Amino acid sequence: MSTPKTFYITTPIYYVNDVPHLGHAYTTVAADVLARYWRLRGRDVFFLTGLDEHGQKVQQAAAKAGIDPQAHCDKLAPQFQTLWKRLNISNDAFIRTTDLSHKSVVQRCLQDLYDKQLIYQDSYIGWYCTFDERFWTEKDVADGLCPDCKRPVEKLREHNYFFKMGQYQDRLIDHINQHPNFIRPESRRNEVLGFLTTQKLGDLSISRPKSRLSWGIDLPFDKDYVTYVWFDALVNYVSALEYLRPTPSFEQYWPASVHLVGKDILTTHAVYWSTMLMALGMKLPATIFAHGWWTVDGEKMSKSRGNVVDPNKIVDEFGADAFRYFLLREVPFGQDGDFSREAMIARINSDLANGLGNLLSRTLTLIERFAGGRVPPCPSPDDQFTEDLNVAGLEAHNFSGQHFAFLEFNRTLELIWKLVQACDQYIEKTAPWSLAKDPNQQVRLNRVLYRAADTLRLLCIHVYPFMPSTAENIVHQIGLDIDFQKPITTNTVTDTYWNHLPAEIRVQKGTALFPRIESKPQGDKTVSETPTPPRPTTATPAPTLISPQTPTPAVAAPAAGTLAQITIDEFQKIQLRTAIVLSAERVPKSEKLLKLQVSLGSEQRQIVAGIGKKYEPEALVGKTVVIVANMKPAKLMGIESQGMVLAAGDSEVYGLATILEEVDPGTKVK
Ligand code: MSP
Numbered sequence: 001m002s003t004p005k006t007f008y009i010t011t012p013i014y015y016v017n018d019v020p021h022l023g024h025a026y027t028t029v030a031a032d033v034l035a036r037y038w039r040l041r042g043r044d045v046f047f048l049t050g051l052d053e054h055g056q057k058v059q060q061a062a063a064k065a066g067i068d069p070q071a072h073c074d075k076l077a078p079q080f081q082t083l084w085k086r087l088n089i090s091n092d093a094f095i096r097t098t099d100l101s102h103k104s105v106v107q108r109c110l111q112d113l114y115d116k117q118l119i120y121q122d123s124y125i126g127w128y129c130t131f132d133e134r135f136w137t138e139k140d141v142a143d144g145l146c147p148d149c150k151r152p153v154e155k156l157r158e159h160n161y162f163f164k165m166g167q168y169q170d171r172l173i174d175h176i177n178q179h180p181n182f183i184r185p186e187s188r189r190n191e192v193l194g195f196l197t198t199q200k201l202g203d204l205s206i207s208r209p210k211s212r213l214s215w216g217i218d219l220p221f222d223k224d225y226v227t228y229v230w231f232d233a234l235v236n237y238v239s240a241l242e243y244l245r246p247t248p249s250f251e252q253y254w255p256a257s258v259h260l261v262g263k264d265i266l267t268t269h270a271v272y273w274s275t276m277l278m279a280l281g282m283k284l285p286a287t288i289f290a291h292g293w294w295t296v297d298g299e300k301m302s303k304s305r306g307n308v309v310d311p312n313k314i315v316d317e318f319g320a321d322a323f324r325y326f327l328l329r330e331v332p333f334g335q336d337g338d339f340s341r342e343a344m345i346a347r348i349n350s351d352l353a354n355g356l357g358n359l360l361s362r363t364l365t366l367i368e369r370f371a372g373g374r375v376p377p378c379p380s381p382d383d384q385f386t387e388d389l390n391v392a393g394l395e396a397h398n399f400s401g402q403h404f405a406f407l408e409f410n411r412t413l414e415l416i417w418k419l420v421q422a423c424d425q426y427i428e429k430t431a432p433w434s435l436a437k438d439p440n441q442q443v444r445l446n447r448v449l450y451r452a453a454d455t456l457r458l459l460c461i462h463v464y465p466f467m468p469s470t471a472e473n474i475v476h477q478i479g480l481d482i483d484f485q486k487p488i489t490t491n492t493v494t495d496t497y498w499n500h501l502p503a504e505i506r507v508q509k510g511t512a513l514f515p516r517i518e519s520k521p522q523g524d525k526t527v528s529e530t531p532t533p534p535r536p537t538t539a540t541p542a543p544t545l546i547s548p549q550t551p552t553p554a555v556a557a558p559a560a561g562t563l564a565q566i567t568i569d570e571f572q573k574i575q576l577r578t579a580i581v582l583s584a585e586r587v588p589k590s591e592k593l594l595k596l597q598v599s600l601g602s603e604q605r606q607i608v609a610g611i612g613k614k615y616e617p618e619a620l621v622g623k624t625v626v627i628v629a630n631m632k633p634a635k636l637m638g639i640e641s642q643g644m645v646l647a648a649g650d651s652e653v654y655g656l657a658t659i660l661e662e663v664d665p666g667t668k669v670k
Contacts, residue, residue, distance in 0.1 A: 004043070004257070006044045006252060006257070007039075007044070007045045007257045007258075008045075008046045008048070008254070008256040009031050009035050009045065009047050009048070009256070009257060009260070010047075010048045010049070010256055011048070011260055012261050012262065013051050013052040013233055015052050015055070015058060016052070016053050016058055017060070018076075020080050020311060021301070021310065022294055022296070022310075022314075022339060023262065023301070024080070024311075025083070025087060025323075026291065026327050027262065028049055028084060028089055029324050029327050029328065030291065030328065030333060031047060031089075031258075032047070032089045032090055032324075032465075033409060033465045033466055034404070034407070034465075035091075035092075036090060036468065039090075040461075040484060041401075041488060042487035042488070045092070046241075046245065046253045047090060047091045047092050048091065048095060048236075048237070049084070049089070049091045050093075050094050050097075050240070051073070051076075051080060051094075051095070052097055052233045053098045054097055054098070054229050054232050054233075055215065055229030055232075056215075057131075058072065059215035062215075069215045081094060083311055086311075086312065086315050087320050087323070088324070088468050090468075095236050095239070095240045097217075101239065101242065102236060102243075105235060106217050106227060106239065107219075110219060110231075111221065114220075114221050118163060118164045119162065119206065120162055120164070121222075123159045123160070124157070124158055124159075124160055124205060125158075127140070127153040127155055127156075129146035129148065129151060131151050132148050133228075135156070135205065136153060148264075160205045160207045161206055161207040161219060162206065163203060163206045163231070163279070165203050166202050168274075168278050169196060169200070172271065172274055172278070173193065175274070176189065176192065176193055181286065182284065182286070182287060182288065183288050184288070184289045184290070184334070184406075188266055191266075192266065192267070195267075196271070204228075204272060205228060206227065207225040207227060208226050208227075208228055209224060209225055210226055211224075214226065216228075217232050231272075234268070234269070234272060234276060235276075237256060241253055241254060256285040256286065257285070257286050258286065258287045258288075259288045259289070260291065261289070262290065262292075262293060263291065263292060264293070265290075266288065266290040290334070291334055292334055292335045294309075294338065294339045295336070295338045296308075296309055296339050297338070298340075301339075311323065314344075321466075321469050322344070322347075322352060322467075322514060324466055325347070325351070325413070326347050326348070328409040328466060329351065329409070330343060330347060333407050333408065333410065345517045348517055351417060352513065353513075353514040353517070354619045355417060355421070355424075356470075356513060357512050358424075358622065359420050359424055359455075359456070359459075360456055360474055360477060360478075360513055361512060361513075361621075361622035361623075362427065362621040363455075363456060364477060365509065365622035366433070366452070366582075368509060369433075369599060370449065373506055374504050375504065375505050375507065376449050376503065377446065377503040377504070378450060378499060379447035379499070380443050380446075380447055383444070385426055385430050386426065386447075388426065389419075389422045391422070392415075392418045392419040392422035392423075393419055393422075393458060395415055395418065396415045396416055396419050396496070397496045400416070403415070409466075413466065416462045419455060423451075423456075426451065426452070430444070432445055432448045433582040433583055433597060435448065451498075453501055454500070454501040457478065458496060458498070460478075460480075460482070461482070461494060464484050470514075471484065472484070474513070476508065476510065477507065477508055477509060478505070478508075479506045479507045480493060480501070481493070509662065516619070518655065572670075573630075576669035577665075577667065577669060578624050578626060578665055579598035579599060579627045579665050580599045580622070580665040581596050581620045581621055581622065581623050581624075582598060583596070583597045583621060584620045586612055587608060587612075591612060592610045592611075593608055593612055593636060593637065594608070594609050594615070594620070596608075596609060596620065596645070598625065598627065599665050600627075600665050600666035601665040601666035602666060605627075605643055607641050607643045608636045608637075608640075608641035609645040609647075614652075614653040614654070615656075620656075624665070625656055626645070626646040626657045626669050627646065628643055629643055631644050
């Protein structure tokens with residue numbers, strides 16, 4: 001089977017009864033990741049999202065706001081559009097079901113079905129849920145409550161128009177059986193099949209009398225009725241292709257490659273929409289994928305609980321890329337998950353700040369230190385240390401496409417982070433800082449630096465669909481020129497296999513990709529960039545000199561308010577200098593002590609610092625710290641320390657002192 005050239009991806013169109021929330025962001029981000037991935041792989045992508053503006057929910061919300069429904073929609077629509085911009089959503093089109101062209105396509109579809117006698121009028125008595133805008137059968141509402149939203153239902157008799165959905169039951173079952181990827185994941189496919197093979201599929205009421213609901217599209221054959229909001233909404237997937245992109249886009253993009261939906265709206269898509277398409281004589285989408293739902297801190301997200309997560313606030317605090325990453329890394333797509341600030345902070349710190357961010361920063365520092373800031377020429381043949389790195393690269397290259405095809409975002413991300421880890425370990429094992437001391441090891445040193453930089457090239461291509469701004473940032477910092485709007489090609493810099501990094505490019509180390517997020521002692525959190533000390537909660541703690549000599553610091557730190565004064569001459573006795581951490585490791589049998597190798601430019605020092613409870617050694621490599629350079633050497637646990645590192649805190653370390661701007665190692669601090 002040849003790979004299709006186009007990729008048409010949709011999100012549900014969201015009700016404009018309220019502002020966007022976490023659930024809306026989730027589907028839209030997932031769709032964006034797919035769109036970006038396939039664009040980069042050369043497919044002609046059409047990515048559609050938009051708004052469902054008709055129906056009772058919107059009419060009620062407008063009434064509550066005391067404005068006309070259209071004015072209400074016009075007021076809320078920009079909130080969605082602005083959020084998508086902030087989340088870097090690359091949709092090609094944005095549909096609103098109040099668009100005149102959409103309305104006329106819906107009316108044309110209705111007229112077509114009516115003419116084919118697939119729509120008829122009948123009266124119906126049933127249990128109606130106003131909130132969900134749907135009728136339920138007697139056995140669905142045994143307890144008098146809507147099985148979906150648990151609100152009371154009411155008995156209603158209504159004349160309505162019905163679509164002969166029931167007659168497509170067998171055809172739909174056959175279609176599902178013959179197309180294993182039509183409904184995904186497997187568990188959802190089984191649910192739909194289970195329902196279709198055990199219950200009789202009824203006909204679908206596709207109208208609402210205007211006496212009950214006026215906010216909708218008029219039926220073309222009876223002006224006393226408006227179209228049922230789901231019939232109207234589902235048609236968006238084809239109406240958009242008629243007027244939102246230059247024609248003939250229907251021929252080009254239909255059938256859709258993937259309709260992404262939440263698990264709650266799978267039936268409307270898998271059953272209503274599929275049978276509507278059969279009746280209209282159109283092909284069925286290739287895949288309808290139902291994702292799971294997020295709870296928040298273990299609870300259902302709801303307005304009444306007051307725990308609705310506003311994606312704007314998350315972006316304000318953590319940035320769009322970290323949010324996008326978290327949503328797709330934390331939970332396998334298709335399963336339910338729990339959202340919490342703590343889980344998000346933990347992910348950011350471990351995977352983004354310490355993982356990817358640290359790898360970039362340490363690699364660039366090494367290239368700056370040991371190769372004059374230019375990536376050395378292409379490496380000599382591999383050695384035994386490159387093996388794990390090669391395997392991790394190969395796996396990301398070979399299997400991420402497969403995971404993408406099955407929407408297994410978390411598994412793709414796992415592969416990518418295996419590569420991050422493999423590169424970290426490669427640097428650790430080859431110890432370029434030691435190789436640099438021996439001129440005979442120049443070739444090996446070059447190989448390590450090249451391979452690490454080349455790994456970053458691969459990583460930015462792999463992470464691009466998930467974190468587009470981060471990918472651009474990495475590209476910039478390693479001095480590359482990659483246009484992510486253009487497809488990946490082999491034998492160029494965008495090849496996802498090794499050794500396509502041009503040599504001699506000049507790296508441009510910038511700020512940390514992801515600031516580490518510190519939790520304040522009292523449980524109150526702030527975002528700060530490591531190693532900037534956290535903002536004090538009460539009085540500013542005096543900087544502590546964290547060294548073997550603590551807890552007897554060189555400078556006495558009496559309680560705030562009774563600070564002993566020193567003269568400028570006394571201060572000048574202390575020689576403070578910036579230094580770059582080249583490597584860091586734990587001192588065996590000590591929880592607190594780390595052994596650091598730092599560079600002051602013209603010389604290298606070993607410092608033992610009591611910061612091991614606060615920092616993982618790998619998080620420090622590449623960081624600029626401030627040290628006391630004229631401290632008399634001392635031994636701690638048998639290891640010589642040639643200086644002290646400045647940090648904030650007292651018996652507990654809160655953060656390292658550093659310099660805001662990039663400065664050369666060895667620069668005087670006063
Ligand atoms: N308007 C219909 C869709 C019509 S598509 C032709 C609709 N809109 S909605 O705004 O209520 O919901 C849109 C999507 O948000 C659904 O896919 C739903 O599953 C999703 N979510 C709502 N709450 C959610 C969570 N708590 N978690 C994840 N997704 C959730 O339904």
